[in-house]
Amino acid sequence: MARPPKARVPLKQAALELFVEQGVHATGIRDIAKHAGCSEAALYRHWKNKDDLVVSLFTEHLAEVRTILEDAIASATDLDGKVHAAIKACYKLYDEHPRVFRFILLVQHELSRTLPNDLRMPQDVVHDLAKDAIKRGEAKGDAMVLAAAVIGIFVETAIFVLYGRLAGPLSRYAGPVAESALRVLRR
Amino acid sequence: MARPPKARVPLKQAALELFVEQGVHATGIRDIAKHAGCSEAALYRHWKNKDDLVVSLFTEHLAEVRTILEDAIASATDLDGKVHAAIKACYKLYDEHPRVFRFILLVQHELSRTLPNDLRMPQDVVHDLAKDAIKRGEAKGDAMVLAAAVIGIFVETAIFVLYGRLAGPLSRYAGPVAESALRVLRR
Amino acid sequence: MARPPKARVPLKQAALELFVEQGVHATGIRDIAKHAGCSEAALYRHWKNKDDLVVSLFTEHLAEVRTILEDAIASATDLDGKVHAAIKACYKLYDEHPRVFRFILLVQHELSRTLPNDLRMPQDVVHDLAKDAIKRGEAKGDAMVLAAAVIGIFVETAIFVLYGRLAGPLSRYAGPVAESALRVLRR
Amino acid sequence: MARPPKARVPLKQAALELFVEQGVHATGIRDIAKHAGCSEAALYRHWKNKDDLVVSLFTEHLAEVRTILEDAIASATDLDGKVHAAIKACYKLYDEHPRVFRFILLVQHELSRTLPNDLRMPQDVVHDLAKDAIKRGEAKGDAMVLAAAVIGIFVETAIFVLYGRLAGPLSRYAGPVAESALRVLRR
DNA sequence: AATGAATGAGATTTCATTCAT
DNA sequence: AATGAATGAAATCTCATTCAT
Numbered sequence: 001m002a003r004p005p006k007a008r009v010p011l012k013q014a015a016l017e018l019f020v021e022q023g024v025h026a027t028g029i030r031d032i033a034k035h036a037g038c039s040e041a042a043l044y045r046h047w048k049n050k051d052d053l054v055v056s057l058f059t060e061h062l063a064e065v066r067t068i069l070e071d072a073i074a075s076a077t078d079l080d081g082k083v084h085a086a087i088k089a090c091y092k093l094y095d096e097h098p099r100v101f102r103f104i105l106l107v108q109h110e111l112s113r114t115l116p117n118d119l120r121m122p123q124d125v126v127h128d129l130a131k132d133a134i135k136r137g138e139a140k141g142d143a144m145v146l147a148a149a150v151i152g153i154f155v156e157t158a159i160f161v162l163y164g165r166l167a168g169p170l171s172r173y174a175g176p177v178a179e180s181a182l183r184v185l186r187r
Numbered sequence: 188m189a190r191p192p193k194a195r196v197p198l199k200q201a202a203l204e205l206f207v208e209q210g211v212h213a214t215g216i217r218d219i220a221k222h223a224g225c226s227e228a229a230l231y232r233h234w235k236n237k238d239d240l241v242v243s244l245f246t247e248h249l250a251e252v253r254t255i256l257e258d259a260i261a262s263a264t265d266l267d268g269k270v271h272a273a274i275k276a277c278y279k280l281y282d283e284h285p286r287v288f289r290f291i292l293l294v295q296h297e298l299s300r301t302l303p304n305d306l307r308m309p310q311d312v313v314h315d316l317a318k319d320a321i322k323r324g325e326a327k328g329d330a331m332v333l334a335a336a337v338i339g340i341f342v343e344t345a346i347f348v349l350y351g352r353l354a355g356p357l358s359r360y361a362g363p364v365a366e367s368a369l370r371v372l373r374r
Numbered sequence: 375m376a377r378p379p380k381a382r383v384p385l386k387q388a389a390l391e392l393f394v395e396q397g398v399h400a401t402g403i404r405d406i407a408k409h410a411g412c413s414e415a416a417l418y419r420h421w422k423n424k425d426d427l428v429v430s431l432f433t434e435h436l437a438e439v440r441t442i443l444e445d446a447i448a449s450a451t452d453l454d455g456k457v458h459a460a461i462k463a464c465y466k467l468y469d470e471h472p473r474v475f476r477f478i479l480l481v482q483h484e485l486s487r488t489l490p491n492d493l494r495m496p497q498d499v500v501h502d503l504a505k506d507a508i509k510r511g512e513a514k515g516d517a518m519v520l521a522a523a524v525i526g527i528f529v530e531t532a533i534f535v536l537y538g539r540l541a542g543p544l545s546r547y548a549g550p551v552a553e554s555a556l557r558v559l560r561r
Numbered sequence: 562m563a564r565p566p567k568a569r570v571p572l573k574q575a576a577l578e579l580f581v582e583q584g585v586h587a588t589g590i591r592d593i594a595k596h597a598g599c600s601e602a603a604l605y606r607h608w609k610n611k612d613d614l615v616v617s618l619f620t621e622h623l624a625e626v627r628t629i630l631e632d633a634i635a636s637a638t639d640l641d642g643k644v645h646a647a648i649k650a651c652y653k654l655y656d657e658h659p660r661v662f663r664f665i666l667l668v669q670h671e672l673s674r675t676l677p678n679d680l681r682m683p684q685d686v687v688h689d690l691a692k693d694a695i696k697r698g699e700a701k702g703d704a705m706v707l708a709a710a711v712i713g714i715f716v717e718t719a720i721f722v723l724y725g726r727l728a729g730p731l732s733r734y735a736g737p738v739a740e741s742a743l744r745v746l747r748r
Numbered sequence: 749a750a751t752g753a754a755t756g757a758g759a760t761t762t763c764a765t766t767c768a769t
Numbered sequence: 770a771a772t773g774a775a776t777g778a779a780a781t782c783t784c785a786t787t788c789a790t
Contacts, residue, residue, distance in 0.1 A: 007750095023297055025212040028783080028784065028785080029784080029785060029786080030784085030785095033752095038750085038751090039563075039750060039751045039752060040751085040752070040785090040786085041750070041751065041752075041786085041787080041788090042749095042750070042751085044785095044786075044787085045749090045750085049785070049786075050784095050785065050786090102296075105296050106296050106297065109292060109293050110210050110212075110293070112350060113210075123347075123352065127352075141363070142363075144347065144352055144353050145344065145347075145353065145360060145363055145364075147347075148340070148343045148344040148346070148347040148352070148353065149339075149340040149343065149344065149364070149367045151339075151343050152336075152338075152339030152340045152341070152342055152343025152344065153335070153336040153339045153340060153371070154339070155339055155343065156335045156336065156338050156339025156342065156343075157332065157335040157336065157339065159335070160310075160331065160332075160334075160335040163299060165310065165314075165331055165335070166331050166332065166335065173332060176328070176329075176332055177332075177336070180336045180371045183370045183371055184340070184367045184370055184371060189413075189768080189769065189771080189772035189773035189774060190767075190768040190769045190772085190773075190774055190775080191768090191769075191774080192773090192774060192775090193768095193774075193775080194774080194775070195774095215758085215759065215760080216759075216760060216761085217758090217759085217760095225775075225776085226775065226776050226777070227760085227761085227776090227777095228761085228762080228763090228775070228776060228777080228778095229774075229775055229776075230761095231760095231761070231762080232773085232774060232775075233774095236760075236761070237759095237760070237761095381771095397671055399586040402762080402763065402764080403763080403764060403765080404763085404764095407773095412771085412772090413771060413772045413773060414764090414765085414772085414773070415765085415766085415767090415771070415772065415773075416771070416772085418764095418765075418766090419770090419771085423764070423765075424763095424764065424765090476670075479670050480670050480671065483666055483667050484584050484586075484667070486724060487584075497721075497726065501726075515737070516737075518721065518726055518727050519718065519721075519727065519734060519737055519738075521721075522714070522717045522718040522720070522721040522726070522727065523713075523714040523717065523718065523738070523741045525713075525717050526710075526712075526713030526714045526715070526716055526717025526718065527709070527710040527713045527714060527745070528713070529713055529717065530709045530710065530712050530713030530716065530717075531706065531709040531710065531713065533709070534684075534705065534706075534708075534709040537673060539684065539688075539705055539709070540705050540706065540709065547706060550702070550703075550706055551706075551710070554710045554745045557744045557745055558714070558741045558744055558745060563750080563751035563752035563753060563789085563790065564751085564752075564753055564754080564788075564789040564790050565753080565789090565790075566752090566753060566754090567753075567754080568753080568754070569753095589779085589780065589781080590780075590781065590782080591779090591780080591781095599754075599755085600754065600755050600756070601755090601756095601781085601782085602754070602755060602756080602757095602782085602783080602784090603753075603754055603755075604782095605781095605782070605783080606752085606753060606754075607753095610781075610782070611780095611781070611782090
């Protein structure tokens with residue numbers, strides 16, 4: 001078997017770290033390579049170019065979040081359980097890997113133009129959750145409007161912790177945030 | 188007397204437009220100047236450098252939003268009226284000047300490191316609103332947590348419109364969004 | 375009679391000051407004008423351009439030094455008296471206007487290419503002094519070689535004070551420097 | 562292994578040459594790169610920026626001069642021999658590499674603000690020589706004042722040759738200059 | 749295979765000078 | 770008359786990427 005690529009993981013970690021600390025554009029290939037302890041050219045062995053690295057980091061972490069979300073939702077049977085589980089699971093991820101969340105926040109708007117349209121996003125998962133709840137009579141209203149509200153409550157609370165407006169860890173707000181979300185969903 | 192400044196306003200308009208269309212980093216001084224119909228060097232008479240322009244655009248527009256918010260809140264006496272007025276006023280601004288909102292969205296996280304700490308933000312206004320409502324018995328809970336939720340509902344709905352998940356204009360969601368916010372605030 | 379030009383003297387002072395503090399190239403027209411309290415365009419009313427200002431500052435101050443030197447030399451009759459008087463007068467000027475000396479030092483080599491050949495320099499005055507002393511039997515050797523040595527002793531001592539290797543004021547070294555110069559001149 | 566650096570030496574040579582011919586500020590990165598036969602960007606792999614190149618050229622060549630001086634002084638036992646040897650060695654360097662000397666002359670005053678304080682300069686070497694001579698009874702006076710005089714005689718003679726006031730090569734003045742220096746040192 | 753030197757293209761910024769008011 | 774806004778040209782520097790070793 002071929003030897004495993006040695007520089008891939010360090011490069012990803014270094015990139016995430018520096019992107020979050022300095023911004024994507026302010027971080028050069030040189031920085032990343034130095035931080036990862038390898039050469040600049042090594043990056044091109046694993047990704048086509050810098051943009052490719054950024055996009056792939058984004059989609060990978062987004063998929064991770066989406067999966068966690070989907071698993072949490074599948075783990076409960078009623079809306080109440082699903083919402084609590086979903087928010088708890090995501091906030092746990094955030095507390096364990098705060099950089100991931102910050103990175104997604106930082107690049108989402110900039111990448112929104114470039115991303116493939118068929119990419120399933122966390123927003124889609126929440127939208128489906130709302131649709132399902134409405135169909136089952138657990139929620140009322142326009143599914144997309146409700147999804148926006150729920151995601152907004154969820155995300156902005158995380159942002160408040162990120163910027164120190166709320167004291168961390170974020171997990172401590174999982175309960176109240178879920179309750180707020182449910183109050184919006186139910187009628 | 189010296190000739191009156193002629194390039195300042197066109198430069199600001201061109202910058203806002205291009206930043207929103209292409210992203211801040213993808214927009215060069217050259218683009219801005221060409222769009223504004225003046226030389227690249229003209230920019231440096233009015234702002235120290237590109238960053239300075241970005242920050243000054245951001246803070247100016249943020250102050251505008253904040254003022255609109257404050258005025259709307261002052262225009263009503265009870266929580267219900269304040270929330271409806273505030274959201275309606277901001278969504279109106281959004282529909283009339285969508286670029287302003289998009290620009291703020293685009294750069295907020297990247298600028299968060301650079302901004303002066305004493306800058307009063309819309310978040311502070313909403314926080315005060317929540318504190319006040321709690322004191323007057325119109326709302327219950329932690330003011331900052333509530334503020335996060337309200338802002339989240341408000342912002343994410345706008346983002347959903349921005350990206351076409353929800354059909355515009357945004358103003359049509361002012362009522363439902365206000366209702367959701369109030370449901371979170373009240374207990 | 376026309377009103378006297380108002381900005382000329384402040385501009386010269388500001389230029390000298392800034393050239394000495396930051397270097398000629400690091401000092402821009404903007405700096406000079408701001409320091410002088412007038413507009414950038416005002417400079418062009420008095421000098422053709424920046425280079426013209428630099429050269430004219432240099433030649434004016436050089437002529438000043440040359441005149442002081444000539445007067446001092448003319449004030450005494452024998453070599454001993456001339457040398458003592460010349461060094462004393464120049465070092466006094468230095469202590470009173472240290473910037474002038476530093477400015478000459480700073481730009482002399484850079485201007486050496488541009489200056490008119492027929493410009494009478496302090497070096498020429500000292501050369502004439504040496505020639506004269508030799509003719510009168512007060513000194514022996516090659517006049518130009520002696521002039522170089524005398525000027526070197528004089529200038530380097532000033533530089534040592536300028537950079538703090540020797541404690542100022544420079545005038546205190548006038549006697550010893552003159553004695554050293556005379557020891558070289560006489561045989 | 563990576564390709565070996567190919568542009569470093571040509572860049573240094575080109576820079577020295579052009580700095581001396583046109584002045585440091587009149588010489589652009591573009592000139593240097595073109596002269597060195599490489600790209601402008603190559604310079605930035607070896608030096609942080611243009612200033613860094615200038616400073617590093619200066620300190621390297623200054624160290625070279627200082628070493629030659631120290632070796633020459635160490636090669637003789639009495640003051641007379643040391644002074645003759647030192648001046649002869651330096652003037653030989655000058656005749657063989659006139660650019661080095663001219664470069665040091667050109668930038669010394671402009672760099673004086675930037676240089677590290679602990680940098681041992683030729684002036685320090687001569688100062689030590691004077692101190693030692695005084696201690697051994699071969700010279701009398703203040704060591705620093707004497708050092709200034711000796712250096713002045715030495716440098717100004719070189720400048721006179723540089724500007725054509727004295728006919729070259731400089732080496733021909735080594736004897737007389739040493740004699741003048743010794744006349745100042747001894748009492 | 750892996751390095752890091754070299755590069756071309758372009759970015760931002762600075763500057764002395766001109767010019768409309 | 771005097772200003773300072775505007776400019777064109779050039780300067781320095783950065784960057785992602787390629788390539789010789």
